Amino acid sequence: MKKTILNLAIILSATLLISSCGNGKESGETTTSDSTKISGDIKIDGSSTVYPITEAVAEDFKASFPDVKVTVGLSGTGGGFKKFGRGEIDINDASRSIKSTEDSLCKANNIGHIELKVAFDGLAVVINPGNTWCNDITVAELKKIWEPEAQGKIKTWNQIRPEWPKEEIHLFGAGVESGTYDYFTEAIVGKSHSSRGDYTASEDDNVLVQGISTDKLALGFFGIAYFEANKDKLKVIPVDDLKDDNGKGPILPSIETVKNKTYTPLGRPLFIYVNSTAAAKKEVQTFVDFYLTNGGALSQEVGYIAMTDEEYKAEKLKFDEFVKSLAK
Amino acid sequence: MxxxxxxxxxxxxxxxxxxxxxxxxxxxxxxxxxxxxxxxxxxIDWAFITNFPSRNPDKAGILPALVGTLWIMGLTAVIAIPLGIAAGIYLEEYGKKSKLATLLEINISNLAGVPSIIYGLLGLEIFGRIMGMGGSLLAGASTLSLLILPIIIVSTREALKAVPSSIKEASFAMGASKWQTVWHQLLPASFGGVITGIILALSRAVGETAPLIVIGALAYVPFVPASPTDEFSVLPIQIFNWISRPQKGFAINAASAIIILLMVTFIMNGIAMYLRNRWQKKVKW
Missing domain, CATH: 1.20.5 (Single alpha-helices involved in coiled-coils or other helix-helix interfaces)
Incomplete structure (x- = not known):
């Protein structure tokens, strides 16, 4: 019995090795034959959330393809889509899907595009470590706190759960221009870009970290990387979506739970949008391929959560099909 | 009491x-x-100044942003100073006192108080899109020039006003034309005030982030801008980008970049002060 397992393991690892070698050779070949030839500019703009991943990819890409000038801006998801829709940039970093108004701008200017998932981010719901009463929260309760109707009404913790103390609740969250705000409101309130307005808003998550870490009555949300970097000053609370089919009970955000999609609805995908005219160019194809090959490891390195290998393969396939459809 | x-x-x-x-x-x-x-x-070490941005805070440097800032400063100075001084001279010495002149005057003072992001939107539309400069250094410098023009105009006018009218009248009495009076008497005498205004204006331009982000200045630029049509980043954008990252290493980088930015401003102010002192010694009646 032991032997069979061992054999199986050897065969399995051998196949893996061969297949990975095959992959390596393939991409290796394209690198050596093309890296000297490929040149051009690739203009990227958009979400400041996705920016660190794209910056990391561009940095490594430059080492392999020094003649391709990749520039990255951070106008925000919305600001980036405005430029994308006018054909001013090749790729837009996005922390949410394209809106219909943005899509119609693209259509009006004859710009085709493809959405590619590049990584995951978890939005952590955090409180001050001095808060002893709140140990978990449900999506319904979060909705009660954040929906527009709560403005001026939901002011104390005991209004959310009667056993919590009758003390003020102080809210912190992303600024309304950010994709993070759009995503959070969509996931919690049910309608994108709609929430109460009487909370401390900042586009800079470090400001929110600062605020929550010094205020015992605070509750806020931001990307998991900001929690990880400030673990000693904050407390993250598990969120219960009240649905049992994707993980029962309150769930903490972690690499695991975001990756296997049990941390819903606050685990979110991050995207890049590629302009179809740009996608027809060799340098952009090479870059996108490079992104989907190395983006997983690099996104972990800068504080995000990689997708599974199959998911990256699927995105690559999707992009290849898209490029093929352009050639026709 | x-x-x-x-x-x-x-x-x-x-x-x-x-x-x-x-x-x-x-x-x-x-x-x-x-x-x-x-x-x-x-x-701060040499590598910090000569490296390109990186995901690794210890390897990251500010080279493209520093060079971008120097470019922006130079181009903005070249565009804004002649325009600002000329407009100041016109309004103070040539412009007739009419309703239109009063209206202009009020508007210029108001312009100095317009939020900088509005200039960014204007620059994006006019320089970036209509004139086709895109997100280039030239577009950025033109936008910042608009932003600081009111400051230069107002300070030029104040400096001209401060020149004793006896000097002006004496010059006219000697048969000098208006232009000769402005060029040989008024400008040299008011140079100190004019240059103070220019320093203040350029220092403001160097610290601006919002309008440049709007016109399309970048955060990751893997090359050193070599001509006015190149895309660019500037130090304040690099600082803003680093300060909003979660890792502590980037916060330290941001602090270091702030020191460099302060040094750039101090050096610039130093040069201007030196010029002003030298000039004031030369002016004698």
């Missing part, structure tokens, strides 16, 4: 109030500078 005693007490009280206000401002500045220097000074 007689009234002179009360007045003296009031006088003293105001003096101490004034001292307290001054100390408050200076103390805040000292705390800020001390904080930044403690955090950032150790990180």
């Amino acid at each position: 007689n009234s002179s005693k009360i007045n003296r007490i009031k006088d003293n009280a105001f003096k101490y109030f004034g001292i307290a206000c001054t100390v408050f401002g200076l103390a805040m500045l000292a705390i800020f500078l001390g904080n930044i220097i403690i955090e950032g000074i150790a990180r």
Whole structure:
């Protein structure tokens, strides 16, 4: 019995090795034959959330393809889509899907595009470590706190759960221009870009970290990387979506739970949008391929959560099909 | 208590109030500078200045942003200074006192108070899109020039006003034309005031982030801009980008970049002060 397992393991690892070698050779070949030839500019703009991943990819890409000038801006998801829709940039970093108004701008200017998932981010719901009463929260309760109707009404913790103390609740969250705000409101309130307005808003998550870490009555949300970097000053609370089919009970955000999609609805995908005219160019194809090959490891390195290998393969396939459809 | 005693007490009280206000401002500045220097000074080395941005805070550098800032400063100065001084001279010396002139005057003063992001939107539309400059250094410098023009115009006019009218009248009495009076008497005499305005204006331009982000200045630029049509990044954008990252290493980088930015501003102010002092010695009547 032991032997069979061992054999199986050897065969399995051998196949893996061969297949990975095959992959390596393939991409290796394209690198050596093309890296000297490929040149051009690739203009990227958009979400400041996705920016660190794209910056990391561009940095490594430059080492392999020094003649391709990749520039990255951070106008925000919305600001980036405005430029994308006018054909001013090749790729837009996005922390949410394209809106219909943005899509119609693209259509009006004859710009085709493809959405590619590049990584995951978890939005952590955090409180001050001095808060002893709140140990978990449900999506319904979060909705009660954040929906527009709560403005001026939901002011104390005991209004959310009667056993919590009758003390003020102080809210912190992303600024309304950010994709993070759009995503959070969509996931919690049910309608994108709609929430109460009487909370401390900042586009800079470090400001929110600062605020929550010094205020015992605070509750806020931001990307998991900001929690990880400030673990000693904050407390993250598990969120219960009240649905049992994707993980029962309150769930903490972690690499695991975001990756296997049990941390819903606050685990979110991050995207890049590629302009179809740009996608027809060799340098952009090479870059996108490079992104989907190395983006997983690099996104972990800068504080995000990689997708599974199959998911990256699927995105690559999707992009290849898209490029093929352009050639026709 | 007689009234002179009360007045003296009031006088003293105001003096101490004034001292307290001054100390408050200076103390805040000292705390800020001390904080930044403690955090950032150790990180500054040659590699920090000559490296490109990176995901690894220890390897990241500011080269493209620093060069971009120097480009922006130079181009903005070249565009804004002649325009600003010429407009100031026109409004002060040539412009007829009419309703239109008053309207212009009010508007120029108002322009100095317009939020900088509005200039960014204007620059994006006019320079970036209509004139086709895109997100180039030239578009950025033109936008910042608009932003600081009102400051230069207003300070030029103030400086011209401060020249004693006896000088002007004497010049006219000697048969000098208006242009000769402006060029040989008024401008040299007001140079100190004009250059102070220019320093203030350029220092403001160097620190701007919002309008440049709007016109499309970038955060990751893997090359050093070599001509005015190149895309660019500037130090404030690099600082803003680093300060909003979660990792502590980037916060230290931001502090170091702030020190470099302050040094750039100090050097610039130093040059201007040197010019002003030299010039003032030359002006003799």
